[in-house]
Amino acid sequence: MKIAFLGPEASFTQLATTQLFPTETKIPQVSILDCFRAVEDGIVDKAVVPLENSIEGTVSMTLDYLYKTPEIHIEAEAVMPIAHHLMIHKSQSNDADLEKIYSHPQALAQSFHYLDQHYKNIPKQDFSSTAAAAKHVSENPDRKLAAVANQFAAKLYDLEIIQRNIHDFEQNHTRFIIISKSKKSYDNSGLENIGRKSGLLVSLPEDHAGGLHQVLSVFAWRNMNLSKIESRTLKTGLGNYFFFLNIVGDWHPILHENALEELKALGTKVDFLGNYNEYLLES
Amino acid sequence: MKIAFLGPEASFTQLATTQLFPTETKIPQVSILDCFRAVEDGIVDKAVVPLENSIEGTVSMTLDYLYKTPEIHIEAEAVMPIAHHLMIHKSQSNDADLEKIYSHPQALAQSFHYLDQHYKNIPKQDFSSTAAAAKHVSENPDRKLAAVANQFAAKLYDLEIIQRNIHDFEQNHTRFIIISKSKKSYDNSGLENIGRKSGLLVSLPEDHAGGLHQVLSVFAWRNMNLSKIESRTLKTGLGNYFFFLNIVGDWHPILHENALEELKALGTKVDFLGNYNEYLLES
Numbered sequence: 001m002k003i004a005f006l007g008p009e010a011s012f013t014q015l016a017t018t019q020l021f022p023t024e025t026k027i028p029q030v031s032i033l034d035c036f037r038a039v040e041d042g043i044v045d046k047a048v049v050p051l052e053n054s055i056e057g058t059v060s061m062t063l064d065y066l067y068k069t070p071e072i073h074i075e076a077e078a079v080m081p082i083a084h085h086l087m088i089h090k091s092q093s094n095d096a097d098l099e100k101i102y103s104h105p106q107a108l109a110q111s112f113h114y115l116d117q118h119y120k121n122i123p124k125q126d127f128s129s130t131a132a133a134a135k136h137v138s139e140n141p142d143r144k145l146a147a148v149a150n151q152f153a154a155k156l157y158d159l160e161i162i163q164r165n166i167h168d169f170e171q172n173h174t175r176f177i178i179i180s181k182s183k184k185s186y187d188n189s190g191l192e193n194i195g196r197k198s199g200l201l202v203s204l205p206e207d208h209a210g211g212l213h214q215v216l217s218v219f220a221w222r223n224m225n226l227s228k229i230e231s232r233t234l235k236t237g238l239g240n241y242f243f244f245l246n247i248v249g250d251w252h253p254i255l256h257e258n259a260l261e262e263l264k265a266l267g268t269k270v271d272f273l274g275n276y277n278e279y280l281l282e283s
Numbered sequence: 284m285k286i287a288f289l290g291p292e293a294s295f296t297q298l299a300t301t302q303l304f305p306t307e308t309k310i311p312q313v314s315i316l317d318c319f320r321a322v323e324d325g326i327v328d329k330a331v332v333p334l335e336n337s338i339e340g341t342v343s344m345t346l347d348y349l350y351k352t353p354e355i356h357i358e359a360e361a362v363m364p365i366a367h368h369l370m371i372h373k374s375q376s377n378d379a380d381l382e383k384i385y386s387h388p389q390a391l392a393q394s395f396h397y398l399d400q401h402y403k404n405i406p407k408q409d410f411s412s413t414a415a416a417a418k419h420v421s422e423n424p425d426r427k428l429a430a431v432a433n434q435f436a437a438k439l440y441d442l443e444i445i446q447r448n449i450h451d452f453e454q455n456h457t458r459f460i461i462i463s464k465s466k467k468s469y470d471n472s473g474l475e476n477i478g479r480k481s482g483l484l485v486s487l488p489e490d491h492a493g494g495l496h497q498v499l500s501v502f503a504w505r506n507m508n509l510s511k512i513e514s515r516t517l518k519t520g521l522g523n524y525f526f527f528l529n530i531v532g533d534w535h536p537i538l539h540e541n542a543l544e545e546l547k548a549l550g551t552k553v554d555f556l557g558n559y560n561e562y563l564l565e566s
């Protein structure tokens with residue numbers, strides 16, 4: 001089976017993909033759009049893309065492409081705490097006289113307090129990804145360089161982690177989804193399952209006050225709890241929106257089916273993306 | 284007056300900031316967090332940060348910091364269509380025998396079709412920002428290099444735009460907000476005003492089915508139309524959320540005030556971010 005993911009090699013998305021699909025063939029893509037295209041065109045079976053809070057992709061793109069390609073479904077969601085580590089080349093014994101620290105600008109920003117406290121006067125330089133920064137350090141064994149990147153990049157480029165978890169906020173995380181044209185749900189008893197949810201895309205027939213309220217009342221009186229709601233502008237003009245919703249729990253063949261039927265009868269466009277597991281990954 | 288913005292120099296955020304504050308002192312920051320801190324600590328008067336769809340910052344950070352710093356308000360929102368241009372050094376007369384094309388990975392991805400059609404075999408290289416790519420081209424006048432960047436980068440680094448608007452999708456845009464501790468609204472008759480809205484952060488007393496529905500009913504029967512809704516996880520644990528809402532139109536001293544009063548009486552935490560103008564910027 002072939003799995004596309006948002007690259008480059010050693011990106012956080014690859015770190016997630018490796019845990020979700022340890023033995024499958026994994027093919028990096030340069031953009032979220034390319035991940036969707038690879039699935040749509042049947043070049044791969046599934047793809048892993050960020051859904052929330054990624055430093056590597058504009059995740060609003062993920063919602064837009066889910067809307068634009070109704071044949072693509074969600075098989076699972078995976079949450080990964082964000083962890084940044086400081087790493088050097090193994091031929092360097094320590095961090096004395098460090099010349100430069102490389103990373104993605106957002107990873108440097110997320111590690112600001114640690115770097116400011118311990119390496120205030122060492123120049124920082126932006127790279128296009130944390131993985132590219134790690135690669136650069138690996139290619140310059142004679143220079144006193146360091147990178148801020150994930151543990152997967154340290155392993156791939158054979159770097160030594162000299163300080164783990166240098167990021168500022170404990171509970172930051174990125175959410176990923178597995179997308180495919182199959183309507184099956186991904187199941188993996190080897191990972192920590194932290195819940196079950198449904199994904200829906202809802203677009204209202206017209207932009208009127210209270211339209212979303214009407215949609216939510218269909219769920220509310222059935223005790224269907226929402227864990228995420230996000231509006232996105234349709235590209236057809238100002239004032240037209242669709243909503244991405246997550247409903248907590250298992251799919252109920254009567255309650256959930258009726259809710260969707262009624263929404264459609266009210267003139268609302270509903271794209272059911274799947275009922276699937278949420279897994280907690282290691283960072 | 285001093286204005287912080289999410290840098291680097293010649294970023295899309297600077298392009299927005301220059302249009303919003305042509306004559307003020309503008310100070311680049313390395314992260315969205317630093318923009319908020321500069322406002323909070325009184326180092327600057329205002330800051331401009333992305334709210335939606337930026338290739339330069341994880342904009343979910345903007346919502347999180349709005350939540351974490353209740354003394355910070357929104358003075359205005361500004362929408363800028365995303366436009367990527369292909370540019371070369373002025374000492375190069377044309378694009379013959381181009382050696383490499385540089386840009387931010389997402390800008391390369393957003394210009395994929397044009398680049399694939401016209402420069403299929405020219406290597407592309409990732410930079411940490413579109414501006415850094417333009418700067419690199421400007422520093423290498425003797426090499427046949429090109430960058431994909433915005434018009435502001437072309438001007439700042441004195442590059443020649445050889446093809447305008449090479450991005451794939453017409454209606455992509457980035458939204459920015461002006462933040463400050465003042466409760467005044469930003470007003471600029473020199474820009475195109477495309478509407479007025481209010482920003483609210485709402486967090487529910489507990490995670491119960493239909494809680495958001497109850498909040499929205501407060502707005503719905505008063506004909507207060509929502510143009511954006513986005514849920515964000517509170518860092519205190521799984522299953523706790525706050526919502527960012529935009530309500531269309533002017534602030535009504537009776538209807539809007541009562542709605543907020545009732546929400547608070549129901550045990551909902553409401554942070555009113557302001558009632559402000561939305562401007563359309565040039566890209």
